[in-house]
Amino acid sequence: MPRINSPTELEELRKSILSKRDPDRPCIAICAGTSCLALGNDRVIGAFEEEIKKQSLEAKVDIRATGCHGFCEKGPNIVIYPEEICYMEVIPEGVSDIISQTVLGKKVIDRLIYTDPNTGEKAAHQSEIPFYKNQMRHLIGNNTKVDPKSIDDYLALGGYSALSKSLFEMTPEQVLEEIKKANLRGRGGGGFPTGLKWETARNAPGEKKYVIVNAHEGEPGAFMDRALFTGNPHSVLEGLIIGAYAIGSHQGFIYTRHDTPQLRNNIVVALTQAEGYGLLGENILGSGFNFNVEVHLDIGIFVSGESSALMRSIEGKTPEPRPKYIRTAVSGIWEKPSNLNNVETWANVPQIINNGSEWYTSIGTERSKGTKLISLSGNICNTGVVEVPMGTSLREIVYDIGGGIPNGKKLKAIHFGGPLGGSIPASLLDTPLDFDELAKLGAPMGAGGMLVMDEDTNMVDVARFFLNFLTDESCGKCVPCREGIRQMLKILTNITQGKGREGDVALLEELAEVAGNASLCALGRTSSNPLLSTLYYFRDEYEGIKENG
Amino acid sequence: MDNDRIDQIIDKHQGKASSLIQVLLEIQSENHWLPKEALERVSEKLQVPLTRIRHITTFYKAFSLVPKGRHEIHICMGTACHIRGATHVLDTVQDLTGIRPGETDMDLKFSLETVNCLGCCALGPVMVVGGKYHGKIAPTEAEEALKNYE
Amino acid sequence: MGEILLQIDGREVKVEEGMTILEAAQSTGINIPTLCYHEKLEPYGACRICTVEVETGGRTNLVAACLYPVQENLVVMTRSEKVDKIRKMLLELMIAHAPEAGALQELAQEYGANKDRFEKEPSFCILCGLCVRYCAEVKKKNAVGFVDRGGRREVIFIPEIAAKECWNCKECFPLCPTEALQAGYLLTEALAFPSGNR
Ligand SMILES: Cc1cc2nc3c(=O)[nH]c(=O)nc-3n(C[C@H](O)[C@H](O)[C@H](O)COP(=O)(O)O)c2cc1C
Numbered sequence: 001m002p003r004i005n006s007p008t009e010l011e012e013l014r015k016s017i018l019s020k021r022d023p024d025r026p027c028i029a030i031c032a033g034t035s036c037l038a039l040g041n042d043r044v045i046g047a048f049e050e051e052i053k054k055q056s057l058e059a060k061v062d063i064r065a066t067g068c069h070g071f072c073e074k075g076p077n078i079v080i081y082p083e084e085i086c087y088m089e090v091i092p093e094g095v096s097d098i099i100s101q102t103v104l105g106k107k108v109i110d111r112l113i114y115t116d117p118n119t120g121e122k123a124a125h126q127s128e129i130p131f132y133k134n135q136m137r138h139l140i141g142n143n144t145k146v147d148p149k150s151i152d153d154y155l156a157l158g159g160y161s162a163l164s165k166s167l168f169e170m171t172p173e174q175v176l177e178e179i180k181k182a183n184l185r186g187r188g189g190g191g192f193p194t195g196l197k198w199e200t201a202r203n204a205p206g207e208k209k210y211v212i213v214n215a216h217e218g219e220p221g222a223f224m225d226r227a228l229f230t231g232n233p234h235s236v237l238e239g240l241i242i243g244a245y246a247i248g249s250h251q252g253f254i255y256t257r258h259d260t261p262q263l264r265n266n267i268v269v270a271l272t273q274a275e276g277y278g279l280l281g282e283n284i285l286g287s288g289f290n291f292n293v294e295v296h297l298d299i300g301i302f303v304s305g306e307s308s309a310l311m312r313s314i315e316g317k318t319p320e321p322r323p324k325y326i327r328t329a330v331s332g333i334w335e336k337p338s339n340l341n342n343v344e345t346w347a348n349v350p351q352i353i354n355n356g357s358e359w360y361t362s363i364g365t366e367r368s369k370g371t372k373l374i375s376l377s378g379n380i381c382n383t384g385v386v387e388v389p390m391g392t393s394l395r396e397i398v399y400d401i402g403g404g405i406p407n408g409k410k411l412k413a414i415h416f417g418g419p420l421g422g423s424i425p426a427s428l429l430d431t432p433l434d435f436d437e438l439a440k441l442g443a444p445m446g447a448g449g450m451l452v453m454d455e456d457t458n459m460v461d462v463a464r465f466f467l468n469f470l471t472d473e474s475c476g477k478c479v480p481c482r483e484g485i486r487q488m489l490k491i492l493t494n495i496t497q498g499k500g501r502e503g504d505v506a507l508l509e510e511l512a513e514v515a516g517n518a519s520l521c522a523l524g525r526t527s528s529n530p531l532l533s534t535l536y537y538f539r540d541e542y543e544g545i546k547e548n549g
Numbered sequence: 550m551d552n553d554r555i556d557q558i559i560d561k562h563q564g565k566a567s568s569l570i571q572v573l574l575e576i577q578s579e580n581h582w583l584p585k586e587a588l589e590r591v592s593e594k595l596q597v598p599l600t601r602i603r604h605i606t607t608f609y610k611a612f613s614l615v616p617k618g619r620h621e622i623h624i625c626m627g628t629a630c631h632i633r634g635a636t637h638v639l640d641t642v643q644d645l646t647g648i649r650p651g652e653t654d655m656d657l658k659f660s661l662e663t664v665n666c667l668g669c670c671a672l673g674p675v676m677v678v679g680g681k682y683h684g685k686i687a688p689t690e691a692e693e694a695l696k697n698y699e
Numbered sequence: 700m701g702e703i704l705l706q707i708d709g710r711e712v713k714v715e716e717g718m719t720i721l722e723a724a725q726s727t728g729i730n731i732p733t734l735c736y737h738e739k740l741e742p743y744g745a746c747r748i749c750t751v752e753v754e755t756g757g758r759t760n761l762v763a764a765c766l767y768p769v770q771e772n773l774v775v776m777t778r779s780e781k782v783d784k785i786r787k788m789l790l791e792l793m794i795a796h797a798p799e800a801g802a803l804q805e806l807a808q809e810y811g812a813n814k815d816r817f818e819k820e821p822s823f824c825i826l827c828g829l830c831v832r833y834c835a836e837v838k839k840k841n842a843v844g845f846v847d848r849g850g851r852r853e854v855i856f857i858p859e860i861a862a863k864e865c866w867n868c869k870e871c872f873p874l875c876p877t878e879a880l881q882a883g884y885l886l887t888e889a890l891a892f893p894s895g896n897r
């Protein structure tokens with residue numbers, strides 16, 4: 001791998017990569033995301049490899065194992081280039097037909113394309129399939145176009161041009177200013193302004209500073225960070241390097257899960273390749289800027305994703321939260337200024353630098369800008385990873401993209417934000433996807449797990465589920481969280497078993513208030529969100545069960 | 550697992566105390582459980598108190614302080630799986646194997662764990678046995694699937 | 700280190716920069732209850748009984764006095780309706796685990812806490828961590844530590860270390876806010892059943 005020593009050399013490399021690529025050459029992009037792999041996609045990939053060998057097409061047809069395409073419901077998914085034909089629910093037995101009829105014969109196979117269950121209409125391209133066409137796939141869209149293990153694929157799409165622009169055409173202050181103007185807000189749960197956090201870390205005293213990618217994704221029902229990071233690792237890495245430059249950090253950490261081997265491998269390969277090209281390490285692109293990244297694998301329980309707990313874990317200590325009366329951006333890992341951002345937050349950075357903050361702020365609502373990745377799951381026809389502009393109504397997500405509720409059932413509620421989020425009733429379906437609007441309703445967006453629930457769902461059980469989750473996934477250090485959750489859980493369990501008692505609801509509310517006000521970290525302080533939201537919108541279920549019991 | 554192998558793993562991480570979790574993870578994934586002697590060795594070599602190692606190895610579900618069964622069953626208890634009936638799958642598997650999450654049966658045949666979200670909610674409820682995924686699984690199907698393991 | 704002027708319970712107080720609210724209050728003779736605090740140990744912030752109300756820049760917040768650093772013009776209320784309500788319930792929650800603990804009973808009296816509000820689950824431990832931290836920070840022996848997480852968190856002695864170190868020390872026993880004998884019990888148990896695989 002030749003080292004790249006200047007922006008000119010980067011552009012030359014890009015040109016040479018592109019010149020070697022024939023845009024008309026067929027390429028089969030096969031999803032190797034978690035769901036598709038679980039469906040046995042490795043066998044589909046194997047079948048394609050075999051078939052291509054059998055027909056001696058190695059020189060004519062490419063295969064690309066990619067990250068998640070998004071439409072998990074219909075996996076295994078493939079996209080055939082250059083026509084961009086989408087096939088779904090592909091099985092190894094169908095592979096030879098696909099090669100002979102579509103790849104070589106240029107014919108669309110009807111039974112493999114999407115059929116609208118309502119209209120019976122067929123659709124062969126993302127631009128026609130409702131699930132895809134109603135999205136704005138700025139971050140996740142490239143997943144079908146890159147092999148995550150190929151930095152050249154990323155460069156071919158213009159990758160690392162934002163880094164080059166930052167290092168050579170902008171000062172760190174200008175980069176920071178652009179992110180602030182873009183009004184980028186953190187995607188990890190809090191919606192905290194990214195520019196402000198960077199500025200705090202930048203201005204904090206001390207030479208040594210750290211930047212960190214939070215790829216823990218501990219929220220149950222959230223799988224979009226994995227989809228993005230596994231499928232397009234360089235987009236996150238490029239954002240991280242740009243952030244490091246703006247903040248003045250020379251050491252980064254990627255904190256991620258050990259239980260997803262593809263994710264881990266793709267990150268390691270991406271780091272090695274970026275280093276090989278001189279996009280990481282000493283004197284990046286000949287700019288004089290140095291930056292190194294260490295991968296920190298973790299197994300984590302839910303609380304490990306909380307910023308101070310995560311930083312303890314990187315230090316090799318028990319991942320218990322510490323009180324943050326001093327921000328981690330000022331005193332984090334080994335008491336050094338440490339800037340932590342979520343995977344998706346980092347991935348937004350290169351596009352902001354490339355297209356400018358004005359472009360970015362043209363997408364979204366007044367106070368929530370850009371697009372947002374959503375993990376759509378539950379009682380919904382189309383489970384999958386969805387990306388929409390902020391401001392999109394929940395109705396559009398559920399019906400236009402999600403295809404509605406299966407089995408002819410009625411929608412009952414939507415839950416956002418996992419164990420620290422809340423549920424809102426179907427009557428609020430026209431709410432826009434917006435940090436503040438959702439928080440106001442008691443269903444803060446969290447990381448973007450959106451759970452759809454049908455009429456059969458018992459909302460007391462939903463609240464109980466999350467508290468039960470938290471009692472096993474918190475650290476247990478402080479009394480209001482540990483003991484408060486224990487007691488709330490007991491009461492809810494009694495209610496769901498028909499053993500509710502007079503005064504239960506009032507006691508629940510008091511426990512929630514104490515946990516909310518006195519807990520050490522945000523887990524305890526927001527642990528009763530699901531409870532409070534269901535008490536607010538579905539109170540009759542609590543009281544009804546009591547009366548019947 | 551002998552001390553030489555443990556030392557190799559520790560050396561790979563340059564004997565840094567901050568690599569404690571990575572070292573433990575590697576031992577766990579190679580040996581499938583963490584024997585007491587291994588923990589003592591790690592404590593000594595990394596100069597980390599045993600109390601911290603005990604805390605960390607019981608804090609995370611990924612570590613096991615007892616030998617695991619030949620087949621590890623993971624049942625996803627994520628939200629999507631939950632509302633699609635994962636609890637019934639878990640109940641069935643518990644009845645069938647006689648063990649609860651975190652436990653291993655006497656014959657070391659099965660170990661049972663619940664996990665939070667495997668990230669394949671489209672397939673919920675999901676049960677994974679020895680790395681093999683069983684998606685959209687009904688309790689009776691789970692029962693059938695487990696019969697095939699020796 | 701400079702001096703900082705703040706207000707505690709309506710009194711103007713001048714203290715050293717870098718102090719916590721708890722230290723500032725103690726230095727002027729104002730009492731804030733604590734359970735997991737010890738002056739020889741790093742502040743820990745687990746029992747939350749020292750929760751106080753503070754006002755900065757027009758906003759009021761509930762914070763742990765043992766950890767919160769003093770700031771210029773900070774207004775602190777060590778008692779208020781909210782604070783008392785929190786302390787009362789925290790005591791009720793803890794007393795379910797250690798019904799006989801003297802320190803808890805005294806505070807329960809003061810805050811009107813109902814000892815029977817929650818079903819008793821006597822574990823005789825409120826996980827304040829005084830023994831764990833004293834052994835680690837002061838004695839540097841690490842013979843006792845926490846295990847597990849969330850609702851299952853516990854304190855255990857490491858038998859191999861305890862057998863060597865503890866009988867001649869026992870300095871952590873009197874620190875225990877629930878039962879001075881609790882630590883002794885756990886220690887004996889650890890030594891009697893050293894193979895208990897935790
Ligand atoms: C209990 C708890 C768990 C969290 N888990 C995650 C997580 O898995 N991933 C994540 O990005 N942020 C998580 N967060 C939020 C982080 O603490 C932190 O705010 C975030 O990573 C900052 O990045 P952002 O500003 O880009 O959102 C969690 C917070 C809490 C309180």
Ligand code: SF4
Pocket residue numbers: 303320321474475476477478479481482519520521522523524525
């Ligand atoms: S609030 Fe809960 S998770 Fe956070 S420190 Fe307290 S016990 Fe641990």
